[in-house]
Amino acid sequence: xxxxxxxxxxxxxxxxxxxxxxxxxxxxxxxxxxxxxxxxxxxxxxxxxxxxxxxxxxxxxxxxxxxxxxxxxxxxxxxxxxx
Numbered sequence: 001x002x003x004x005x006x007x008x009x010x011x012x013x014x015x016x017x018x019x020x021x022x023x024x025x026x027x028x029x030x031x032x033x034x035x036x037x038x039x040x041x042x043x044x045x046x047x048x049x050x051x052x053x054x055x056x057x058x059x060x061x062x063x064x065x066x067x068x069x070x071x072x073x074x075x076x077x078x079x080x081x082x083x
Contacts, residue, residue, distance in 0.1 A: 002059035004066065006049040006076070007031060009042035014082045017045065020063040024050060048080070 003024045009015035017039055021027035028047055034040040053059040 002053045002056050004051045004053070004059050004062045005047050006066075007039065007045040008048045008080070009039075010044045010046055012042050013080075014077070015042045016077065016082075018063055018066040020059040022056070049076075 002020060002022050004018070004020045005024060005027070007017040007019070007028070009017075017031070019027065024047070028045065030036050031039040031045045032043055034043065039045055051059075051062060053062065
């Protein structure tokens with residue numbers, strides 16, 4: 001399985017991060033142990049949403065949709081009370 005996930009910084013709740021992986025728990029650990037560039041500045045992180053896909057290409061496309069459409073992130077932040 002491949003996962004598209006949304007992280008929220010626990011130290012700065014306005015910071016969100018979208019990514020994809022085939023090992024969700026391992027990837028979260030990487031984000032929380034400074035093994036990942038951007039996210040190392042806003043640790044710790046928590047997974048607040050994810051979607052599972054059977055094909056890597058589907059997960060990559062979904063991640064791109066999240067990142068491409070800033071209004072989706074704005075709406076998510078609004079729903080989470082982050083604005």
